[in-house]
Amino acid sequence: MLVESVATLAGFEQSAITLRRCRDYLILVAAGVEEGFVGTRVPLEAMEEEMSRADDWGAWRYVPHERASAEVLAYSHIPDTVPLDVEDAWHPLDMLFAPLHDDDGVLRGLLSVDSPRNGRKPGPEQLAVLTQYAGVARTLVLLALERESLAEQVRITGEARQIVRRALGEPSLELVLEACRAAVTECFGAIGMWLTAFVEDGEHAMTSYAVGSDETPPFSEIDDVVIRLAHRYWTDQYVAHFSHSHADQPGLPAADAERLLVFLDRIGIGSVLFVPLGAGPECLGFLVLTRIRDTPEWTTVEREAALDIGRDLGRAVANARQLAQERAVADHLRRIDGYRMEMVNTLGHELRTPLFSMTANLELLDVDNLGPEDQRSVAAASRGAERMRAVIEDLLTMAQVADPQREFVPEMVDLRQVLLDVAEECHHAAAAKSQDCRVEAPEEPILVAGRSDELHRMLANLASNAIKYSPEGAAIDVRLTATDDVVRVAFADSGIGISERDQRDLFREFFRSTNPHALARPGTGMGLAIVDRIVRRHSGQIDVASQLGQGTTVSVTLPAFDAALSGGPSS
Structure with a gap:
């Protein structure tokens, strides 16, 4: 709209806006000329040299055709017109443009016009209209660039926060940093970062990262200053932009500021963003993002995003400390x-x-x-x-x-045969109390992966308990079942039962029941503890269902033998 307005109201056939998109080039972004010129890149150095040869017309610069350089003309649209035969005639190779500078005097773009409709160089009235448009163009261009820059910063810092939060799923602080440090550094336009995490008892751990370098600067030289600042800044939720032009920071004496500046100069850092890390009220460390120069400055958006990341990394430090404990x-x-x-x-x-x-x-x-x-x-x-x-x-x-050092090498075991062996061994004890022990098991082998001797001890202990705590003439039912995935064996008796209170400690070593009827039976208090350890060694589960005075059912569930996982049957 600006380009069209300038051309229409200032009396020109053509106009264009060229913006400085990077350090070395200007790019044509809008033009009221024939298609194909938008996106043209003009070297900044060539344009600055052209301005040095131009006549100063207030907000505008005029380069007559005899002074126009061939390099700049190569990037220009040359109108196909014949100049008038008058003294103030406009030549097709003449150039008229208004440099658009920001408040710091940095060239941000150009507004240019060409081919006046009357074929003459602009007079005082036309130049006054052009000057007004140059001011409007400067305002609009700077606003658009600022808005664009802000949107880009929001996008980039948002990406950085998301990257850090995804990395928080890693199991250790080192892996968290490894997963996100390069991306965070790039998103913030930094050349490196270092992070110090406070451990315990005044100790701390430090890690650093620099683009294209494996060297670690001696950050410990300034620990006494930055650690003290980290605690204060976490309390204040403050992020510090520190450099020669921003050396005056809260809680930082002039002498300490000078020490930091000397240190940064020595390692080639021109500007840092100092971010405290923490969780809740506790400061857990600090993050420092580094740049070689103090420009561009760290923006408000970047500082706020960095503080968010400091909170996230603070939780990672807290989790790492908890895990270490x-x-x-x-x-x-x-x-x-x-x-x-x-x-x-x-x-x-x-x-x-x-x-x-x-x-x-x-x-x-x-x-x-x-x-x-x-x-x-x-x-x-x-x-x-x-x-x-x-x-x-x-x-x-x-x-x-229970020995964690003892190697456990499972074999294929027929649990049905082990159960039948146990039933035969316990027959005499059950017969002595006139008890009816009924064993229900499939006709075919029931295979599990484990140690035969341990499984025998597990079943023998369960059978012994059922016999011991059941009265004379009672019935004891033992049932072995199997599916594709699991094998289950259950011992059900109608004995004295177990109270809810006792069930909580049933598998603890040397535990004896609080029930006087149970205490009257001899025992070591180790039987079920041994059963529990054996079941856990075999990746199984044990369940107890019991009511005082009404009997007990103890069930053990074990994974079925998987020949594929075990490398085939073995003996």
């Missing part, structure tokens, strides 16, 4: 558990020898020739030795199945 706790617990298992294993083996000696000596006694009182004493000692043997065996089994 959890790993430390987990490592500590693993060491404790390993030490506990090692102590239990050692203790069990050390107790076996004296227990064997005591049991052997008890067996050597001629009990038949002892008096009734002595016979009762020997029987009590034998029962105590048997309970101790059971405890030791359970301790050693627990140490074995």
Whole structure:
């Protein structure tokens, strides 16, 4: 509209606007001439040289045809007209343009006109109209460029925020930064960045990135200044643009500002954007974006976007700290558990020898020739030795199945056969209490991946519990089923049951029920804890359904054997 208005109202056939789109070129963006010229690139240096030869007509510059350079004319539209035979005739190679400068004197574009309708150079009245249009053109062009620049900044910084937020899904702060640092640097028009994360106990970790360089400047030299600023700026939610022309910053003494400037000069940085990182009220570090020069300045949009990114990265630092703490706790617990298992294993083996000696000596006694009182004493000692043997065996089994260092190499196991073996072994104990143990299992093998000895111990413990805690003459139902994906074995009894309170601690080592009826039965409190460990080692799940006084059903679900995953059947 501007181009058409200038041509129409100022009395010219042609007009155009050329904008400075990059450092070295002007680009024709609107022209009232024949098609094909929009997008023409004119070297800035050639145009500036042309202006140096021009006559100053106030807001306009006039270059008569005899002074026009061949280089600029090569980029120009030359009207096909014949000049008038008068003194002030307009020549087709004459040039008339108005330079459009911003408030800092930087050339941002040109408004040009050509081919006056009267064929003459503009007189005072026509030049006055042109001057008014030059002012309007400057205002509109600068507004359009500013609006365009702002929209571009919003787009770019929005992209930077999205990139950072996508990167937050990475499991560590290092991977978060690796995933986003190049994009953030590019989006902000920076040449590099460094980030310092506060760890704990006054410690901190630093990482840096620079386009085209693997060197890490000695940022630690200024840590005492920037760490103090980070805490203050997080509290104030303030982002600092620091450079020689912006050295006066809140909370920064002149001497410290001078130190920072000397340091930045030494590493070739002209301007930085200092961004605090944090989560909630806590400052967790800082991010610094760097540029070689102080122009262009960091805009308000960039500062606000950088603060948003600082909040996001602050959450990443908080997550990394939390994860490090959890790993430390987990490592500590693993060491404790390993030490506990090692102590239990050692203790069990050390107790076996004296227990064997005591049991052997008890067996050597001629009990038949002892008096009734002595016979009762020997029987009590034998029962105590048997309970101790059971405890030791359970301790050693627990140490074995709970040892994280013990390699677990699963094999193909027929769980149906293991269950039938267990049923046969427990038959005598059930018959002694006149109990009816019913086993329901398919006719074909039921295959799982695991260790046969551990699965045997798991089923034996469950069968033993069902028999122990069921009354005389009770029925115990055992059912083995299988689908394509899982195998399930369930032990259902009509015994004393388990309270809801006891069920919460049922799989804890050495746990004994609060039920007096359960305490009256002998036990080590290790049986179900061993079952739970074995089930977990086999990637299975154990479930308990019970009501006090109405019986218990314990179900174990294991993954079915997959020949493809296991590399085929093995024995």
